[in-house]
Amino acid sequence: MKKKWLSTLLVLTCAASIAACSGNESGGSNGGAATNKPDNTGGEATKAADAGDNGFVNGKYSTPITLTTVWGLNENGAIFKEGETIENNILTQTIKERLGIEIKYNWVVTNTNDAYKTKLRLMLSSGEKMPDVVAYRGDLETVNMLIDSGQFMPVGDxxxxxxxxxxxxGLELDPAIWLPITRDGSKMALPILDYAYNGDHVMWVRQDWLENVGLQAPTTIAELETVMDAFVNGDPDKxxxxxxxxxxxxxxxxxxNWMTDIGFVFGAFGTMPGQWNLNTxxxxxxxxxxxxxxxxxxxLKEWMDKGYISQDAALYDExxxxxxxxxxxxxxxFGPNWLPAWPFPDLKTNVPGATFKAYPVPGGNDGKIGxxxxNPPSNGYLFINKDAKHPEAVLHYYNWFFENTANPQPDSEFANGFKEGYDYALLPDGTLTADIAKYPELFPGLKDKAAPPLFYALTYEGARIPSLYADTHVKLASGAAAETPYEKQEFNTRTKENTDAMKVVVDQKDIRxxxxxxxPLTETMQSKNELLNKLLNETFSKIIYGQQPLDSFDTMVENWNKSGGEQITKEVNEWYDKAK
Incomplete structure (x- = not known):
């Protein structure tokens, strides 16, 4: 999902990467009611699993098997050691050695301009046969297309x-995790678990600017305006x-949006745009x-008029x-806790001596904060082909990461990271580093960035235990010593600003x-979403820029309802009444 930040995070993290989800105005994803019961679909998944499970003994296939897939390489994150590729690297070699599973890529694209999504959708549109397993992290329209293709099996069994x-x-933490990928009671893909709260926002403030203008961090919208006015008119950079x-x-x-968000302004008045909220x-x-x-x-129009936000904001993505x-x-x-990993290092480069700090999201003048x-702790899905000979192998693959790398035991092979010389190195004093620029001799075969092998996993980062990241950083932010390998990795590879920000998120979790x-996209969404989203976004922008009067909002709402919004609202609530 356009994760340019991966290139910098390769240097800053040993065993985990950070992902983010983006908000959108799409109106919804997919559906059905969540269930913890096995799929009652005629046993298609069960039959395939029973037939394919033969030979997996003591954690390994006695005769190696092959899983076919496809992949989109992140242009900035595709870092390989000299002589290695996505098809042949330390991770694929390890998986084959430990599990007897060989990963074969039918095709690989550099994921520039959503090339991976485009190629997947072309395959789906043409009815081309899909590989054994498809990993997808991105827009929900493509998720729907994958499910609706009929090529993938239910995974509940x-x-x-x-x-x-x-x-x-992890799946049981929030049953809603299954809702986007459930059809008629059948779970149609494996959720890729993410860290809980990892996409929730804090307010990042230039701390040196605050000190230069002699103000404290704002806690309300009114105080925020005072700070912004000083940042515009008080020469904060001197x-x-x-x-x-x-x-x-x-x-x-x-x-x-997932970053540079202004949803908090709407939250301060009691709503959140671009999504379906529960009313009183x-x-x-x-x-x-x-x-x-x-x-x-x-x-927001007032802020635009006063120069608090950029005149070009409507032209900028996140x-x-x-x-x-x-x-x-x-x-x-405004953005997630992990911004000190990307993109904030660019601030350090561009403005030497700049400092920043995370603060709680400010509230409205009447106390509202939003x-x-x-949302459920998942960030992507694994779709398993109904014709796969070894569908169970995808679970064996994912299990291995949970058992070995997600929260490694002390003195285990993966206690310091995945592989020395790839995602970490040991200094003479026994401390860890991923700083290849400072210690290039400790990363032979690499040029200017470390290469965490977990980035090449079909599950994107190996495996993540949802509660582990937040619990660890709250503990570290309190001043407690890092004890487990995971805690030590986080302590050694994250900045204090990152750790403190996660505590701010957790302390303010109730405002989300x-x-x-x-x-799923409802019947009316399928034909009307594009028109309705365009109507919303254009009207919002024109009001903020003063190109339309504020009362044009009321006209827009009338047109939105008449043009399909009223019917979509009915369809959405029919789904909710059933799902809840």
Whole structure:
């Protein structure tokens, strides 16, 4: 999902990467009711599993088997040691040696401009036969296409029979994790677990700017305006010029995004745009048409008029918006806890001596606080071909990472990372480093970046235990000593700003405004979503820029309802009444 940050994170982390999800105005994903019972689908998955399980003894296939797949290489994250490739590297070699599973790639593309998604969708549109397993992390429309292709099997029986307890426990944390991939009671893909709260936002502030203007971090929208005014008019960078803005944002992709978000402004008035919120009557409503959104738009127009946000914000996506902060032009930015890994190192490069710190999301003047988040801890799916000879092998593969790398035991092979000289090295004093720039001799065969092998896993980062990351950083932020290998890895590879930010997230977890609709695209969504999203986004932008009066919001809501929004709301609530 356009993770440019991987290139920098390769240097900063040993055994784990950080992923982020992006908010959108799509209105929903996929659905059905979640269930912990086996699929009752005629036993297609069970038959395949029974037939393919022969030969897996003592954690390994006695006769090696092959899993076919396809892959999209992140252009910045595709770091391999000299002589290794995505098809032949330390990870694929280890999996073949330990599990007797050989990964064969039918095709590999460099994932520039969503090339992986494009190629997958072309295959689906043409009815081309899919490989044994397809990993996908991205838009829910493609997830729906994969399910609707009819090429992939229900996985409920496979999970019941082959998933280890760590994976099952993670799945049970939030039954809603299954909703996007459930059809008629059947679970159609394996969720790839992510760290809980990892996409929830904090307010990042240039600490040196705060000190330069003599203010404290804001806790309310009113205080935030005072700080932004000082950041615009008080010369916070002390260069004698009026060349700074308050808030780094970009709303080209919507108003509830994974980074450079302004959803908190809407949250301060009681709604969240671009998603389906639960109202006081227990019904789902689209947050962009709630009357509170009109108040938030009035506030954003005021900020635009006063220069608190960039005049080009509507042209910027999340990455471009973040550059306002990392280039030293803006003093505040909203985003996840892990931004000190990417993109904030660019700020250190561009503005030597710059400092930043995470603070809680500020509330409205009446005490309301709202930020998007709180969604189930998953970040992608594994689809298993119904014709795969060894469907159970995908679970054996995923289990191995949970058992070995997700939370390694002291003195285990993976206690320091996956492989010395790839994602970590040991210094003479026994401490760990992933800083190849400083210690190039400890990473032979690599040029300028470390190469964490877990990035090549079909599950993207090996395996993640949802509760582990937040629990670890809350503990470390309190000053407790790192004890387990995982805690030591996090302590040695994360910045203090990152750790402190995670504690801010957890302390403020109750403000998260969850998207309550995770069903499939409804019948009306399929034909009307594009039109309706365009209507919402264009009207929002024009109001903020003063190209339309504030009251045009009311006209927009009427048109939204008449053009399909009212029917979609009905369909969404029918799904919710059944799913809940």
């Amino acid at each position: 496979l999970v019941d029979q082959y998933a280890n307890e760590t994976y099952k426990t 260069d004698g010029q009026k060349n700074t803005i308050g808030l780094a944002t970009g709303f080209k992709n919507g108003f509830n 009557e227990g019904k789902l409503e689209h947050g962009s048409v709630n009357p509170a959104a009109k108040e938030a738009l009035a506030k 990455t471009a918006g973040s550059e306002l902060f990392t280039k030293g032009e803006a003093g505040i930015m 930020s998007a988040g709180g 405004m969850k998207n309550y609709y995770m069903g």
